[in-house]
Amino acid sequence: MPEFREAISSAMQREVRQRCGFGCVFCGKPFYDYDHIEEWSEVKEHEVDNLTLLCPEHHREKTNRLRSKEQVRIANANPFNRRNPSSSPYLLAYDGSSCTVSVGSNKFVQSIGPAYKEPLALNGEPLVKIRTEEGHLLLSAKLSDSSGSTILSIEENVLTYDTELWDVTFVANTLVVREGRRKVTAKIVFEPPSAITIERGYFSHEGLLVQVTPREIIEKKCNNIISGITVSDVPFVRGICITDAEHRGMVPPSTAAIRFITAPCVEVSR
Template identity: 40%
Template sequence: MGESRRKIPNPIKREVRQRCGFGCVICGLPLYEYEHMTEWAKTKRHVADEITLLCNRHHAEKTRGLLPIADVVKANENPKNLRSGDSAPYDLHFSGETCLVSMGSNRARHFFSQSPVANALVIDGFPVIKFEKISDHLLLSLRIERRDGKRILEIDNNELKYSIDSWDIELVGTSLTVRGGLRKILAEIKFDPTQGVTISRGTFARAGHVIRVEPDYMFDEKRNVRMSNSFVDGCPGWAFAF
């Protein structure tokens, strides 16, 4: 019985995420847990309409009786992210004297002793993936877009926000995946607070100049150039420029 409770089927999880706007229905935070609005002990079943998303704070408040179930049900009917169109911002955390940015099979490592700014990907002179060290804070900025230029997700100095106008968005552990449909991944990012960031899939654009990242390569659509298995180590200023 306990095992069944832990394993909510993936299609039901996805339905719950879609209905709840891919975040806590109360505050919108993308760090969430699946919560049965009526306690499992009473229902002993997994039904999407009976499950919602709560961040760990609001989940704990509900469990301890500090958050009325009626308030959870009301928020579930009109989730925070569906009202705003974006996820609530979440602050990422990075630290260290170096950073590693992986894009497909290409990697760039930067030493902050050389420069406080690491421009990992530059398009037409503009840094679209950047780490910057200010005092003891290591800050990441990047933006991933759809083919039509519409933003999928954006990180501005570690503040992560994403548009909920996607078929599915899932943050599990340190991995963020955005899907446009079954087996159609639009963006796939893994955050490593002590190392940097790995981008397996995504589209980066600047004034119509598009760089597409796939698991094995980067592709410059403007110049029809593919790049794979490159490693830039300790290059100050920028790593990959198109």
């Protein structure tokens, strides 16, 4: 008679992810399988303490007996991503010399050279920026949570995230951060070689906070909304620049394609 094997419940999966710091217990990679340390065929049940996260490489080593159960148990007790406040660095495969950055229905399409282009800047600080080096597209971005603390960064294609978050999943090419049940803090779709879509998230710098939803960028201080703008191959360093009144001098009109100054939000130049 075939054996019935129930799926691991989503609550149990999340508990395992949280305990393991959202990555393989050996190397911290964000792609993993839920592994039964004592094989399921032996225990025939899902027990949260018997589950761990292994990346495909380390999972195969365990299957091939190149890692013992005992070694897995030791790694599970002290997961790689739990030894640091941020996750194991993951290198994104961006390439070439053009880039499409989408942020809340706004698009920045640009050919890129060795000098930085800055699709999104707050109070003069670029929070998404791109340049090329020897044919590689190097993408950087810094996202916050709703209180403005940094939770995720991409530094020249190297992705890391806070391992103390409530939940992080990286399924196919989509990274989702949650701060509670049905509370999505960030959702990013990576489409190398040249595209990134920030569908949800927060950006913050020196008193300014913006929330990104699939339809818009919402500047939280005055509830100004920026949506549906396409900036395509402009001769400016910056794409969308949002500043408050105190920082307006930091962004001269000649440097940005779209320049918003809050309170009240005025689209000054494009």
